[in-house]
Amino acid sequence: MSVVFEASGQAASAALGIDASTVTPRRTRKPSARALRDLRRTRFERRQQSRDWLLDQARDLVDDPAHVVHVAPRPAKCGWACAAAVGVHKGDKQARFSGVQSCASIWACPTCSSVIRARRAEEIQHAADWWEKQGGSFLFASFTARHFLEDSLKTSLSALTEGFTRLIRGAPWKRFAARHGIAHMIKSVEITVSWRNGWHAHLHVLFFTDARASKTALDEAKGWLSDRWAEMVVKSGGRRPSRRRGVDLRTVQDGNVVAQYISKLQETESPREWRIGQEMARIDAKKGRLDSLVPFDLLDTDGLDADEVDRQRDFWLEYVETTRGRRATTWSRGLKDACGLDDVDDDEVLAEDAAEVVEEPAELLILARDWRKVQSRPEIIARILDLVELGRADEVAEYVPILIPVHSKT
Numbered sequence: 001m002s003v004v005f006e007a008s009g010q011a012a013s014a015a016l017g018i019d020a021s022t023v024t025p026r027r028t029r030k031p032s033a034r035a036l037r038d039l040r041r042t043r044f045e046r047r048q049q050s051r052d053w054l055l056d057q058a059r060d061l062v063d064d065p066a067h068v069v070h071v072a073p074r075p076a077k078c079g080w081a082c083a084a085a086v087g088v089h090k091g092d093k094q095a096r097f098s099g100v101q102s103c104a105s106i107w108a109c110p111t112c113s114s115v116i117r118a119r120r121a122e123e124i125q126h127a128a129d130w131w132e133k134q135g136g137s138f139l140f141a142s143f144t145a146r147h148f149l150e151d152s153l154k155t156s157l158s159a160l161t162e163g164f165t166r167l168i169r170g171a172p173w174k175r176f177a178a179r180h181g182i183a184h185m186i187k188s189v190e191i192t193v194s195w196r197n198g199w200h201a202h203l204h205v206l207f208f209t210d211a212r213a214s215k216t217a218l219d220e221a222k223g224w225l226s227d228r229w230a231e232m233v234v235k236s237g238g239r240r241p242s243r244r245r246g247v248d249l250r251t252v253q254d255g256n257v258v259a260q261y262i263s264k265l266q267e268t269e270s271p272r273e274w275r276i277g278q279e280m281a282r283i284d285a286k287k288g289r290l291d292s293l294v295p296f297d298l299l300d301t302d303g304l305d306a307d308e309v310d311r312q313r314d315f316w317l318e319y320v321e322t323t324r325g326r327r328a329t330t331w332s333r334g335l336k337d338a339c340g341l342d343d344v345d346d347d348e349v350l351a352e353d354a355a356e357v358v359e360e361p362a363e364l365l366i367l368a369r370d371w372r373k374v375q376s377r378p379e380i381i382a383r384i385l386d387l388v389e390l391g392r393a394d395e396v397a398e399y400v401p402i403l404i405p406v407h408s409k410t
Contacts, residue, residue, distance in 0.1 A: 037385075040385065041382040042110075043111050044110075044111070044379075044381055045299075046296055046300070050110070050320075051075070051077075051079075053317060054072055054073055073320065074103035075108045075112075078103035078109050078112060079111070079375055080100065081100060084368055085366060085367050086099040086366045086368065088362060088363050088365075088366070088393070089362050089388075090363050094385070096357045096385070097385075098358045100371075100375075104116065104346045104347045116346050117328075119344075119353075123341055124186060124206075130338075131184070136209060136210060137210070137212040139207040139250070140207070140251075140252050141248065143163075143164060143203040143205065145159060145163070145201075145239055145241045146238075147201075150198070151199065153191070153199040153318055153322045156238065157323075159236045159237050160189075160233070162236035164203055172228065173228075180207075182208070183208050184207075184331075185205055185332045185335075186331050187205045187206075188203070188328060188329040189201065189202075189328055190203075192292050192294055193295065193298070206252075213251055222247060295319050298313075298316040363405075364388070365404075367401070367403070370400050371400070373400065384396050
Protein backbone atom coordinates (compact mmCIF):
# COMPACT_ATOMS: atom_id res chain seq x y z
CA MET A 1 0.00 0.00 0.00
CA SER A 2 1.10 3.59 -0.56
CA VAL A 3 0.81 6.12 2.23
CA VAL A 4 0.84 9.78 1.22
CA PHE A 5 1.31 12.58 3.74
CA GLU A 6 -0.82 15.68 4.02
CA ALA A 7 -0.13 18.78 6.10
CA SER A 8 -1.07 19.33 9.72
CA GLY A 9 0.19 20.17 13.08
CA GLN A 10 1.60 17.87 16.23
CA ALA A 11 2.21 16.18 22.42
CA ALA A 12 3.65 14.61 26.52
CA SER A 13 5.52 11.59 28.22
CA ALA A 14 6.87 8.07 28.07
CA ALA A 15 9.47 5.58 29.24
CA LEU A 16 11.02 2.41 27.89
CA GLY A 17 9.19 -0.81 28.51
CA ILE A 18 10.78 -3.62 30.49
CA ASP A 19 12.18 -5.34 27.40
CA ALA A 20 13.31 -2.04 25.81
CA SER A 21 11.19 -2.77 22.74
CA THR A 22 8.01 -1.11 23.94
CA VAL A 23 7.04 2.38 25.03
CA THR A 24 4.99 2.78 28.21
CA PRO A 25 3.60 5.91 29.91
CA ARG A 26 5.35 7.81 32.66
CA ARG A 27 2.96 9.41 35.15
CA THR A 28 3.78 13.03 35.92
CA ARG A 29 2.49 15.41 38.54
CA LYS A 30 0.34 18.36 37.56
CA PRO A 31 2.47 21.52 37.66
CA SER A 32 1.60 24.05 40.37
CA ALA A 33 0.19 27.50 39.62
CA ARG A 34 3.56 28.97 40.54
CA ALA A 35 5.39 26.63 38.14
CA LEU A 36 3.02 27.63 35.34
CA ARG A 37 3.65 31.30 36.05
CA ASP A 38 7.39 30.72 36.02
CA LEU A 39 7.04 28.93 32.69
CA ARG A 40 4.98 31.78 31.28
CA ARG A 41 7.61 34.29 32.33
CA THR A 42 10.28 32.16 30.70
CA ARG A 43 8.29 32.11 27.47
CA PHE A 44 8.02 35.90 27.46
CA GLU A 45 11.74 36.27 28.20
CA ARG A 46 12.63 33.90 25.38
CA ARG A 47 10.28 35.62 22.96
CA GLN A 48 11.90 38.96 23.74
CA GLN A 49 15.40 37.57 23.22
CA SER A 50 14.34 36.14 19.87
CA ARG A 51 12.71 39.45 18.95
CA ASP A 52 15.88 41.39 19.76
CA TRP A 53 18.04 39.14 17.62
CA LEU A 54 15.59 39.06 14.70
CA LEU A 55 15.14 42.83 14.70
CA ASP A 56 18.91 43.36 14.87
CA GLN A 57 19.29 41.09 11.87
CA ALA A 58 16.60 43.04 10.01
CA ARG A 59 18.38 46.33 10.71
CA ASP A 60 21.46 44.99 8.98
CA LEU A 61 19.39 44.36 5.85
CA VAL A 62 17.92 47.84 5.35
CA ASP A 63 19.24 51.38 5.01
CA ASP A 64 16.16 53.08 6.43
CA PRO A 65 15.27 52.08 10.04
CA ALA A 66 11.62 52.65 9.19
CA HIS A 67 11.74 49.60 6.94
CA VAL A 68 12.89 47.21 9.68
CA VAL A 69 9.36 46.27 10.64
CA HIS A 70 8.62 45.30 7.03
CA VAL A 71 11.58 42.94 6.55
CA ALA A 72 11.58 41.36 10.01
CA PRO A 73 9.94 37.89 10.17
CA ARG A 74 6.61 37.47 11.93
CA PRO A 75 8.05 36.09 15.21
CA ALA A 76 9.87 39.42 15.69
CA LYS A 77 6.50 41.19 15.96
CA CYS A 78 4.60 38.67 18.06
CA GLY A 79 3.03 40.33 21.10
CA TRP A 80 2.87 43.83 19.65
CA ALA A 81 -0.40 45.72 19.95
CA CYS A 82 -2.73 45.29 16.95
CA ALA A 83 -5.78 47.11 18.32
CA ALA A 84 -6.54 50.42 20.00
CA ALA A 85 -6.10 48.78 23.38
CA VAL A 86 -4.78 45.55 24.85
CA GLY A 87 -7.22 43.71 27.08
CA VAL A 88 -6.32 41.51 30.03
CA HIS A 89 -8.78 38.68 30.69
CA LYS A 90 -8.78 36.58 33.85
CA GLY A 91 -10.04 33.33 32.33
CA ASP A 92 -10.76 30.06 34.12
CA LYS A 93 -7.14 28.88 34.45
CA GLN A 94 -4.73 31.62 33.44
CA ALA A 95 -5.03 35.29 32.56
CA ARG A 96 -4.56 36.16 28.88
CA PHE A 97 -4.07 39.18 26.66
CA SER A 98 -6.25 40.21 23.73
CA GLY A 99 -5.53 42.81 21.07
CA VAL A 100 -1.95 41.65 20.45
CA GLN A 101 -0.40 40.13 17.34
CA SER A 102 0.25 36.39 17.06
CA CYS A 103 2.92 35.10 14.69
CA ALA A 104 1.61 31.49 14.56
CA SER A 105 5.15 30.10 14.37
CA ILE A 106 5.17 26.55 15.69
CA TRP A 107 8.97 26.47 15.41
CA ALA A 108 10.26 29.89 16.40
CA CYS A 109 7.83 31.39 18.92
CA PRO A 110 7.86 30.29 22.56
CA THR A 111 4.33 31.62 23.13
CA CYS A 112 2.49 30.67 19.93
CA SER A 113 4.17 27.27 19.78
CA SER A 114 2.67 26.18 23.09
CA VAL A 115 -0.88 26.96 21.92
CA ILE A 116 -0.50 25.32 18.52
CA ARG A 117 1.24 22.18 19.76
CA ALA A 118 -1.31 21.70 22.53
CA ARG A 119 -4.01 21.66 19.85
CA ARG A 120 -2.02 19.24 17.72
CA ALA A 121 -1.61 16.99 20.75
CA GLU A 122 -5.37 16.84 21.17
CA GLU A 123 -5.80 15.95 17.50
CA ILE A 124 -3.25 13.16 17.63
CA GLN A 125 -4.77 11.78 20.81
CA HIS A 126 -8.17 11.83 19.16
CA ALA A 127 -6.80 9.84 16.22
CA ALA A 128 -5.09 7.36 18.55
CA ASP A 129 -8.26 6.83 20.59
CA TRP A 130 -10.24 6.33 17.39
CA TRP A 131 -7.78 3.74 16.10
CA GLU A 132 -7.80 1.80 19.35
CA LYS A 133 -11.59 1.64 19.19
CA GLN A 134 -11.19 0.07 15.76
CA GLY A 135 -9.08 -2.65 17.38
CA GLY A 136 -5.85 -1.32 15.93
CA SER A 137 -2.38 -1.00 17.43
CA PHE A 138 0.74 1.12 16.94
CA LEU A 139 4.43 1.05 16.13
CA PHE A 140 6.61 3.98 17.09
CA ALA A 141 9.76 4.70 15.08
CA SER A 142 12.60 7.24 15.28
CA PHE A 143 14.76 7.96 12.23
CA THR A 144 18.15 9.67 12.47
CA ALA A 145 21.19 10.32 10.29
CA ARG A 146 24.85 11.06 11.02
CA HIS A 147 25.73 14.71 11.50
CA PHE A 148 28.80 16.78 12.27
CA LEU A 149 29.46 20.27 13.56
CA GLU A 150 30.17 21.63 10.09
CA ASP A 151 26.83 20.41 8.65
CA SER A 152 24.22 23.13 8.21
CA LEU A 153 20.73 22.56 9.57
CA LYS A 154 19.31 23.00 6.07
CA THR A 155 21.48 20.18 4.70
CA SER A 156 20.71 17.78 7.55
CA LEU A 157 17.00 18.55 7.67
CA SER A 158 16.53 18.30 3.92
CA ALA A 159 18.32 14.94 3.74
CA LEU A 160 16.18 13.66 6.60
CA THR A 161 12.80 14.71 5.23
CA GLU A 162 13.60 13.86 1.60
CA GLY A 163 15.02 10.53 2.72
CA PHE A 164 11.76 9.64 4.45
CA THR A 165 9.73 10.65 1.40
CA ARG A 166 11.85 8.25 -0.67
CA LEU A 167 11.48 5.56 2.00
CA ILE A 168 7.68 5.44 1.77
CA ARG A 169 7.57 5.64 -2.03
CA GLY A 170 7.30 2.78 -4.50
CA ALA A 171 6.56 -0.94 -4.58
CA PRO A 172 9.05 -1.99 -1.84
CA TRP A 173 7.26 0.22 0.67
CA LYS A 174 3.84 -0.98 -0.44
CA ARG A 175 4.88 -4.56 0.17
CA PHE A 176 6.40 -3.71 3.55
CA ALA A 177 3.31 -1.77 4.69
CA ALA A 178 1.00 -4.59 3.62
CA ARG A 179 3.19 -7.19 5.35
CA HIS A 180 3.05 -5.32 8.65
CA GLY A 181 -0.52 -4.04 8.41
CA ILE A 182 0.36 -0.33 8.31
CA ALA A 183 -2.79 1.62 7.50
CA HIS A 184 -1.91 5.18 8.53
CA MET A 185 0.94 7.19 10.01
CA ILE A 186 1.80 10.53 11.63
CA LYS A 187 5.29 11.96 11.29
CA SER A 188 6.89 14.74 13.34
CA VAL A 189 10.24 16.49 13.08
CA GLU A 190 12.40 17.22 16.11
CA ILE A 191 15.55 19.34 16.14
CA THR A 192 18.25 19.58 18.79
CA VAL A 193 21.76 21.05 18.73
CA SER A 194 25.01 20.41 20.57
CA TRP A 195 28.24 22.38 20.61
CA ARG A 196 30.14 19.18 19.92
CA ASN A 197 28.20 17.73 16.98
CA GLY A 198 26.05 20.59 15.71
CA TRP A 199 22.47 20.22 14.52
CA HIS A 200 20.65 16.95 15.07
CA ALA A 201 17.37 16.67 13.17
CA HIS A 202 15.39 13.46 13.56
CA LEU A 203 11.95 12.08 12.81
CA HIS A 204 9.37 10.41 15.01
CA VAL A 205 6.73 8.36 13.21
CA LEU A 206 3.66 6.74 14.68
CA PHE A 207 2.48 3.84 12.50
CA PHE A 208 -1.17 2.80 12.85
CA THR A 209 -1.17 -0.99 12.43
CA ASP A 210 -3.94 -3.56 12.14
CA ALA A 211 -2.60 -5.70 15.00
CA ARG A 212 0.12 -5.70 17.64
CA ALA A 213 3.46 -6.81 16.18
CA SER A 214 5.20 -9.92 17.49
CA LYS A 215 8.87 -9.72 18.42
CA THR A 216 9.79 -11.60 15.25
CA ALA A 217 7.79 -9.20 13.10
CA LEU A 218 9.27 -6.24 14.96
CA ASP A 219 12.83 -7.43 14.37
CA GLU A 220 12.14 -8.03 10.68
CA ALA A 221 10.54 -4.62 10.29
CA LYS A 222 13.42 -2.84 12.00
CA GLY A 223 15.98 -4.62 9.82
CA TRP A 224 14.20 -3.75 6.60
CA LEU A 225 13.64 -0.13 7.64
CA SER A 226 17.26 0.30 8.74
CA ASP A 227 18.67 -0.90 5.42
CA ARG A 228 16.27 1.06 3.23
CA TRP A 229 16.52 4.18 5.41
CA ALA A 230 20.30 4.29 5.08
CA GLU A 231 20.05 3.99 1.31
CA MET A 232 17.42 6.72 1.00
CA VAL A 233 19.30 9.20 3.22
CA VAL A 234 22.43 8.83 1.08
CA LYS A 235 20.38 9.32 -2.10
CA SER A 236 19.01 12.52 -0.54
CA GLY A 237 22.48 13.94 0.08
CA GLY A 238 22.85 13.02 3.74
CA ARG A 239 25.44 11.04 5.67
CA ARG A 240 24.73 7.31 5.86
CA PRO A 241 23.04 6.36 9.16
CA SER A 242 24.48 3.42 11.06
CA ARG A 243 22.39 0.25 10.95
CA ARG A 244 22.31 0.13 14.74
CA ARG A 245 21.26 3.72 15.39
CA GLY A 246 19.60 4.90 12.20
CA VAL A 247 16.19 3.46 13.06
CA ASP A 248 14.61 2.69 16.43
CA LEU A 249 11.32 0.78 16.29
CA ARG A 250 9.08 -0.19 19.19
CA THR A 251 5.55 -1.23 19.95
CA VAL A 252 3.40 1.15 21.97
CA GLN A 253 2.32 -0.29 25.28
CA ASP A 254 -0.42 2.23 26.05
CA GLY A 255 -2.35 4.10 23.36
CA ASN A 256 -3.38 6.78 25.84
CA VAL A 257 0.03 8.42 25.58
CA VAL A 258 0.81 8.15 21.88
CA ALA A 259 -0.14 11.76 21.15
CA GLN A 260 2.54 12.86 23.58
CA TYR A 261 5.18 11.07 21.54
CA ILE A 262 4.57 13.09 18.44
CA SER A 263 3.78 16.66 19.44
CA LYS A 264 7.15 17.93 20.56
CA LEU A 265 7.63 21.01 22.68
CA GLN A 266 10.73 22.99 23.54
CA GLU A 267 10.56 23.75 27.23
CA THR A 268 9.83 21.99 30.51
CA GLU A 269 6.55 22.43 32.34
CA SER A 270 8.67 23.76 35.16
CA PRO A 271 11.77 25.72 34.13
CA ARG A 272 13.96 23.63 36.45
CA GLU A 273 12.40 20.27 35.69
CA TRP A 274 13.20 17.61 33.10
CA ARG A 275 12.01 14.02 32.99
CA ILE A 276 13.30 11.33 30.65
CA GLY A 277 9.67 10.45 30.02
CA GLN A 278 9.36 13.66 28.04
CA GLU A 279 11.81 12.35 25.44
CA MET A 280 8.80 11.65 23.27
CA ALA A 281 6.78 14.63 24.49
CA ARG A 282 5.86 18.04 23.16
CA ILE A 283 8.97 19.89 22.05
CA ASP A 284 8.01 23.21 23.62
CA ALA A 285 7.89 21.37 26.97
CA LYS A 286 11.17 19.62 26.43
CA LYS A 287 14.46 20.66 27.96
CA GLY A 288 17.87 19.96 26.51
CA ARG A 289 20.21 17.88 28.63
CA LEU A 290 23.97 17.86 29.05
CA ASP A 291 25.45 19.33 25.85
CA SER A 292 22.29 18.79 23.81
CA LEU A 293 19.92 21.74 23.55
CA VAL A 294 16.44 22.10 22.18
CA PRO A 295 16.18 25.27 20.08
CA PHE A 296 14.41 27.40 22.68
CA ASP A 297 17.37 26.78 25.02
CA LEU A 298 19.40 28.96 22.65
CA LEU A 299 17.39 31.95 23.85
CA ASP A 300 18.60 31.57 27.46
CA THR A 301 21.71 33.75 27.71
CA ASP A 302 22.06 34.56 31.43
CA GLY A 303 25.58 33.87 32.67
CA LEU A 304 27.09 33.53 29.19
CA ASP A 305 30.04 35.57 27.95
CA ALA A 306 29.85 37.63 24.76
CA ASP A 307 31.28 34.90 22.51
CA GLU A 308 28.81 32.33 23.84
CA VAL A 309 25.89 34.70 23.30
CA ASP A 310 27.04 35.35 19.71
CA ARG A 311 27.27 31.63 19.09
CA GLN A 312 23.74 31.01 20.36
CA ARG A 313 22.45 33.98 18.35
CA ASP A 314 23.95 32.59 15.14
CA PHE A 315 22.46 29.16 15.75
CA TRP A 316 19.04 30.64 16.56
CA LEU A 317 18.95 32.79 13.43
CA GLU A 318 19.93 29.78 11.31
CA TYR A 319 17.19 27.73 12.95
CA VAL A 320 14.49 30.36 12.38
CA GLU A 321 15.43 30.79 8.72
CA THR A 322 15.68 27.05 8.02
CA THR A 323 12.40 26.03 9.66
CA ARG A 324 10.34 28.86 8.20
CA GLY A 325 7.48 27.40 6.18
CA ARG A 326 8.31 23.78 7.07
CA ARG A 327 5.77 21.39 8.51
CA ALA A 328 6.39 20.17 12.02
CA THR A 329 3.95 17.27 11.71
CA THR A 330 2.29 15.54 8.76
CA TRP A 331 -0.52 13.00 8.64
CA SER A 332 -1.00 10.31 6.04
CA ARG A 333 -3.67 11.15 3.51
CA GLY A 334 -7.18 10.27 4.61
CA LEU A 335 -6.38 9.78 8.31
CA LYS A 336 -7.98 13.00 9.50
CA ASP A 337 -11.13 12.39 7.48
CA ALA A 338 -11.30 8.81 8.71
CA CYS A 339 -11.15 9.80 12.39
CA GLY A 340 -13.47 12.81 11.97
CA LEU A 341 -11.06 15.74 12.26
CA ASP A 342 -11.09 18.98 10.28
CA ASP A 343 -7.80 20.20 8.85
CA VAL A 344 -7.09 23.48 10.66
CA ASP A 345 -3.89 25.41 9.93
CA ASP A 346 -1.74 27.09 12.58
CA ASP A 347 -3.15 30.58 11.97
CA GLU A 348 -6.66 29.24 12.46
CA VAL A 349 -5.64 27.58 15.72
CA LEU A 350 -4.38 30.93 17.04
CA ALA A 351 -7.51 32.73 15.78
CA GLU A 352 -9.77 30.25 17.56
CA ASP A 353 -7.71 30.59 20.71
CA ALA A 354 -7.96 34.39 20.55
CA ALA A 355 -11.72 34.16 20.10
CA GLU A 356 -11.98 32.08 23.27
CA VAL A 357 -10.03 34.72 25.21
CA VAL A 358 -12.38 37.58 24.37
CA GLU A 359 -15.44 35.56 25.39
CA GLU A 360 -14.52 36.63 28.91
CA PRO A 361 -14.85 40.39 29.60
CA ALA A 362 -11.55 42.21 30.10
CA GLU A 363 -10.53 42.94 33.68
CA LEU A 364 -8.60 45.96 32.45
CA LEU A 365 -7.47 47.70 29.29
CA ILE A 366 -4.09 49.14 28.33
CA LEU A 367 -4.03 51.68 25.53
CA ALA A 368 -1.81 50.68 22.61
CA ARG A 369 0.50 53.66 23.12
CA ASP A 370 1.07 52.58 26.73
CA TRP A 371 1.42 48.90 25.82
CA ARG A 372 4.29 49.78 23.49
CA LYS A 373 6.22 51.05 26.51
CA VAL A 374 6.10 47.65 28.24
CA GLN A 375 5.73 45.11 25.42
CA SER A 376 9.51 44.61 25.40
CA ARG A 377 9.63 44.07 29.18
CA PRO A 378 8.82 40.39 29.69
CA GLU A 379 9.00 40.65 33.48
CA ILE A 380 6.32 43.36 33.45
CA ILE A 381 3.90 41.69 31.06
CA ALA A 382 4.24 38.47 33.06
CA ARG A 383 3.58 40.42 36.28
CA ILE A 384 0.46 41.97 34.78
CA LEU A 385 -1.03 38.52 34.20
CA ASP A 386 0.06 37.37 37.67
CA LEU A 387 -1.74 40.28 39.34
CA VAL A 388 -4.95 39.76 37.38
CA GLU A 389 -4.98 36.07 38.30
CA LEU A 390 -4.47 36.96 41.96
CA GLY A 391 -7.42 39.39 41.91
CA ARG A 392 -5.19 42.45 42.27
CA ALA A 393 -5.76 44.04 38.87
CA ASP A 394 -5.64 47.58 40.29
CA GLU A 395 -1.94 47.06 41.13
CA VAL A 396 -1.13 46.84 37.42
CA ALA A 397 -1.27 50.66 37.46
CA GLU A 398 2.09 50.60 39.23
CA TYR A 399 3.65 49.42 35.96
CA VAL A 400 1.54 50.95 33.18
CA PRO A 401 -1.54 53.23 32.93
CA ILE A 402 -4.74 51.18 32.85
CA LEU A 403 -8.45 51.59 32.21
CA ILE A 404 -10.94 49.59 34.28
CA PRO A 405 -14.04 48.69 32.22
CA VAL A 406 -17.41 49.58 33.74
CA HIS A 407 -18.40 45.91 34.15
CA SER A 408 -15.33 45.36 36.35
CA LYS A 409 -16.47 48.04 38.78
CA THR A 410 -19.95 46.60 39.31
